[in-house]
Amino acid sequence: MNDERLDAIYKKDVIKNVRNFSKNSYIFRQGDDISNVYLILEGRVGVRSTTESGKELVFNEYSKGEFLNLVNAFNGEKRSLVDFISIENTKIASIPIQHVYENYSILLLATKQMALTLKRAFEHAMIIYDGDAHTKVSRYISTFKDSKLNLTHDEIAKRLRISRPQVTKALNELESKGYIRTKYKEIEIIMD
Incomplete structure (x- = not known):
């Protein structure tokens, strides 16, 4: 997402809370209560999970202009299934899911990102298993x-x-x- 689109989201007054995280900080942990969509304003975030046997799985990485917690928010899930960890100093903005539904341009961006994430997951699975x-x-x-x-x-x-x-x-x-x-x-x- 380019800076113009980020500015447009700011102008819609849908961002309710901005937080800063230093490198290698947990933004959310597996099991945390989260229901909003989160927009990365600066930095990068890794998405990870730990299996019952203690093995760490790395799922994805997101950067400036990308959303976090889309799938859970759209499905009405209230608990994080994964850990979100800042890979570098990161600034995150909270956007209530209702504001995403009410703003067509944000909803379109979120939908495009979910489609791209699904494509990446498929490509990643093909890489890992072949x-x-x-x-x-x-x-x-x-x-x-x-x-x-x-x-x-x-x-x-x-x-x-x-x-x-x-x-x-x-x-x-x-x-x-x-x-x-x-x-x-x-x-x-x-x-x-």
């Missing part, structure tokens, strides 16, 4: 629209459910072939 580690890493990196990714090897490993050494090996191979350049916590895609 191919070796090198193929999974290559496909995963190709799904990003930005040419620079701020991800650690550990973050990629958790998302793809493979080991960190497998990620490192795959990234090294991609770098040796000239497809990417890596720096500390940064992957730059050189060619499409």
Whole structure:
């Protein structure tokens, strides 16, 4: 979402509460009472869950202009099924679900995001369940629209459910072939 759309949402006077979160802070924890939709004004948020056996699952990542808690809010769920964690310093605005329903432009943006999230989930499932580690890493990196990714090897490993050494090996191979350049916590895609 561009800054003009964010400004338009501000002008509609639907934002009721703005909160700041430092890096690696829980915005909401699994089981918390939440019923509104939340708009990211600045920063990035990771969506995670922990299984009964203690394994952490990384589902998605959202950034400026994207909404959080859409599915729960639209379904009338009052408890978070996942953890929302700030990946960097983040500013979040609360929008009551009723205001989303009453504002066609916000409802349209929210619906488009849900469709994109469903598409990402399908693509992610295809990546996780098909191919070796090198193929999974290559496909995963190709799904990003930005040419620079701020991800650690550990973050990629958790998302793809493979080991960190497998990620490192795959990234090294991609770098040796000239497809990417890596720096500390940064992957730059050189060619499409």
